[in-house]
Amino acid sequence: MTIQDRAKNARKASLTLAALNGDSKNRALDAMAEGLNSRKQEIIEANREDCRRSKEEDIPAPLLKRLKFEENKITQVIEGILSLKNLPEPVGQTQLSTELDTGLELYRVSCPIGVVGIIFESRPDALVQISSLCLKSGNAVLLKGGSEAALTNRILSEIINESTIKAGLPEGWIQLVETREDVNEMFKLSESIDLLIPRGSNAFVKYIMENSSIPVLGHSAGICHIYLHEDADPEKVIPVLIDSKTQYVAACNTVETLLVHRDVASFLPEIQKAMEEKAVELCGCDRTRKIIDISAAQEIDWATEYVDYKLSIKIVDSMDEAIDHINSYGSGHTDSILTEDNDRAGRFMSQVDAACVFWNCSTRFSDGFRFGFGAEIGISTSKIHARGPVGLDGLLIYKYKMLGQGQTAAMYAEKERSFSHKPLNKDCPL
């Protein structure tokens, strides 16, 4: 079957999925968990073969580590599926209810987006996590995983497909896309696919954003900043900085540039010492280099997401200069200020144009689980739909349901009747 036909099937399945109630979806989640549990051995064997082949192909060690999918990881993803069951049913929630007139009621009700295309890298647990999130939110999904995990992904999607269809889900609701050609075709299918969620490298996300007319939820870069204001509490500076840079250096919410107010530039040697203890390489502006002996930052450094043990440092004359720098070079992901002044923190958080603006804490908190969303679809630097860490909400939109008794627009245009527009404060009865 062509990818076009497969996407059409997903569209068709999505319409059935959208009308399923919470119990039906939870039963399918149970079946998914049960299927994975009973066919554990097949998964482990497929994954061993993927690992063996990838080792032969000399893929980097961190990638190999993420590829590995053994008993304990399978147990973890099964626990994840079961915990999703306990989240409140996301579909059919009334968000707005208005009486337009007696007997003419308007409701805004949450519903699934429809068909989602997700492209993820080597971790096979992502496949299970994503499918279960799509199921819970009532979306059909086309999945493309990393080629290293080809066999693991194939058996996982086969198990999920079989077990959930047996539990009553419509055929075609989950489909694996395996070739690069199919993925490229997928980007063109704006009639069948409503949203793309790429979880790969930044360059890849950017490529998709530029080459598809389908909306994209993702982040093309995570250039995060910390601004150290003159009145920052010295006790907080080093712990927050070290955490933001080194707690997990490969993450998108890691700090890449430190902006230091000139009046606390004397703090720089202590920062240098702490960073060097953690093997963080520093580069800085000319003024910084007059105080600590580090390499010179180039223009490109301010616009670089290192995702590595490296930090650029710049001295600024004012918070306004820091905000300008962040709004010019940042990627709108996460930026944090260290200050003991409420008003100043408030102004920083209003004027910095980023998904997450923090006061006196690590940039690393920018994460769906830490935010308490229960599950994370991804982090978005888009300015529409969903921004920052995105939970199950990001897979939902709404529809307007209107319940009438034969009313016409002419009745109101001709002033025979008039609108009341009273809030109803009740759930949609249908």
Added chain:
Amino acid sequence: MTIQDRAKNARKASLTLAALNGDSKNRALDAMAEGLNSRKQEIIEANREDCRRSKEEDIPAPLLKRLKFEENKITQVIEGILSLKNLPEPVGQTQLSTELDTGLELYRVSCPIGVVGIIFESRPDALVQISSLCLKSGNAVLLKGGSEAALTNRILSEIINESTIKAGLPEGWIQLVETREDVNEMFKLSESIDLLIPRGSNAFVKYIMENSSIPVLGHSAGICHIYLHEDADPEKVIPVLIDSKTQYVAACNTVETLLVHRDVASFLPEIQKAMEEKAVELCGCDRTRKIIDISAAQEIDWATEYVDYKLSIKIVDSMDEAIDHINSYGSGHTDSILTEDNDRAGRFMSQVDAACVFWNCSTRFSDGFRFGFGAEIGISTSKIHARGPVGLDGLLIYKYKMLGQGQTAAMYAEKERSFSHKPLNKDCPL
């Protein structure tokens, strides 16, 4: 100045605008109203010149009518500006508040999207309405109006620009784009422009969706349906049908296809009579044509937005067939069912994939003013961000503000502390 530089200026202005409080924006709305009022005569003269030129160029009469912008219309747009003032301040609303841990608070707060590009057709009142909505929501705006209204748009934007900047708004927050070349360039400026809102013809909207990587809010078609079920109340059928088709035939929420359950096909002669009285041309499927003498509908008719006195009719065997038809040929705009059965209406509204799904009322209700939104940005058939009639909300997104006391992610990763994730139910203090 190039359009690239102008867009960059708009971006810069948007950052200032985002941090303005409600009072400052309301003062600027007052200044805008005052400016338009005191320079009324200049506007009328510019508009007369536009009308004179357009008449010479033989533009169609309805277009000429929409172009006309005299005293009473100016008074109306000024009233519109002043009524916007009374809407609650949309920016800075707390949507979510969570205590992650003692002294670590997370808030989700509404904020403007940033820079919006709006392309609208001949009506000059659209320029004023759009600018005031952007101002109220704190967005910078690049505006492109119809060339027929060139002089009117120029004087209007000049007045709005001068009066609001005098009232404290940042330079560049509103800019008129005049050439077709500049508009085409604008579609490429995804670094500076966050959202495009085209209010022109469907073909044009489709062109933009396919040719810009900037997200688009709009509708590329309004193929709306009414499904007449066997148990529909006969009293409601003709009024709702006539209203949906003829109350304002040029609107996107006008019905284009009527689906009739076979068991009420006997109703067709009465429908034919009522439609012919309103000069509505009918075409239908073979089964329909065995009952009433009308022309044959072609495959293309089911996928056509007539926006004219024309209606296609199809007989179906079941509601499921009607739903399939709607989901295959519809544009996800507005579809209505006529039935006296609650459960059936509920199932129709769940399974039809459209922004607006109505029960026993006219499709013409699909409109921001009728919905009680106070103002309408446009109608969206997109599946993300905003769907259906879009009010001021559609120009807003949110940011996450986190207020801490020096916390690090490591504290929680190493179980030194743990997350409470308690709802705070309070407004963000900063």
